[in-house]
Amino acid sequence: MSPIALPSQHAAVLHGPKDLRIEDRTLWPPSQGQLQVAVKATGLCGSDLHYYLHARNGDFAIRSPLVLGHEAAGVVTAIGPGVRGFYVGQRVAIEAGIMCNACDYCTSARYNLCKSMRFASSAKTFPHLDGTLQDRMNHPAHVVHPLPDGCSYEQASLAEPLSVLIHAARRVGLSPATPSTVLVFGSRLDFAVAQGFAQHAFCLPVDKEKKTTEEALRRAKENVGAALSAFEMPEGFDTVFECTGAEPCIQMSIHAAVTGGKVMLVGMGSRNVTLPLSAAATREVDIHGSFRYANTYPQALSLLASGQLPHIESIITHRFPLEKTAQAFEMLAKGRDAEGRMVIKIMVGPGC
Structure with a gap:
């Protein structure tokens, strides 16, 4: 044969x-x-x-x-x-x-x-x-x-990247049934607003100077304070999605959350990060991690086919x-x- x-x-x-x-x-x-x-x-x-x-x-x-x-x-x-x-x-x-x-x-x-x-x-x-x-x-x-x-x-x-977001949203209990304010670090700002993916955007300053740890943490708090003022949300947001993985943004995300709020770490970037943990602990800001997704594809595909996006x-x-x-x-x-x-x-x- x-x-x-x-x-x-x-x-x-x-x-x-x-x-x-x-x-x-x-x-x-x-x-x-x-x-x-x-x-x-x-x-x-x-x-x-x-x-x-x-x-x-x-x-x-x-x-x-x-x-x-x-x-x-x-x-x-x-x-x-x-x-x-x-x-x-x-x-x-x-x-x-x-x-x-x-x-x-x-x-x-x-x-x-x-x-x-x-x-x-x-x-x-x-x-x-x-x-x-x-x-x-x-x-x-x-x-x-x-x-x-x-x-x-x-x-x-697009169901795969959408699944990442669905999983992260589930992890922090985000639901249409419970309206909340949400801040996202990491979008293409002008594009996100133009396409209706975000209501408002703020471009954080770029600072390439080397700083001590204390200086970096202080600057993070100052920078996010300017963003919160621009958004007219001085107390912060209920939920903050950090999607960049950049250390300054991770530091800012904790200060961007309202007292009793939540931070969802989605972005993969810096392996070791210095965090303002005392600010998180004394304000009871919960920090969550999210890795890939589970049991999300049916919902993602349904959303994509529904016209709701x-x-x-x-x-x-x-x-x-x-x-x-x-x-x-x-x-x-x-x-x-x-x-x-x-x-x-x-x-x-x-x-x-």
Whole structure:
């Protein structure tokens, strides 16, 4: 008998800093419990960019070639043994994390904390798990989600970053049923206001001078005081989302919260930070951490399809085909295209 020739596909594979190659790879059939998905859109993320530029993201350095990408949606092209409830041609979103489904965190609905979690496009675990910047990928069916009617592939790709926000909002108990004031550190200010994502914006001063710890903490309090005055919220905000990861902003976030308020740390940046903890303790400001998400995709996809997030697709500013992934990352790193237009979210896919 002659061997069966397996089809091939293309993948954008990172070998080192800025060493990204479009390669032909064997397209294997899906295994037990897996679906094969033709990837139609992948949104490039800040962590993808860190890997592209440095071949590492924080402590996680690549040890073998890695396919990046984890904000994705596509269409089911094959169904592995044991999978029920899906059909070929079905439009789906891909949740990138694969949890063990057996540990205490998984069984208590906090699978984002699973110590055995493998995350597509992350170098945290080895062997690495390839991401979505490829023509097709095999992925466990239990973390693949059907798309609602009216939800496009590009919209569905936004379910991943939206999930981060949903999870963080749940962590601090934010709910439409309980109105509260919210301050966010880290938006593209003019864009956020113009698109209706924020009511008001304030640009914090840039200070590059080196300071002692005491000087830095004092300046943080002064700077955020100016912002609170501009917002006419001198007592602070009920909930503060810190999305930059920058030490000065983390310091300011504590002073930006109202007495008895909450700070949600979303941004990943400085590993070790000096905090004004006495200001948090004496004012009973609760500091929360948030890592990825759990059980958020159905809500995220429902929101994206509902029309309740007007202008959400405006954050998609540029599109590239898979074979030009390196150019897409270069543009993302610059933050502006050749015409000087701002780059926010880049989509990569066959229709781009």
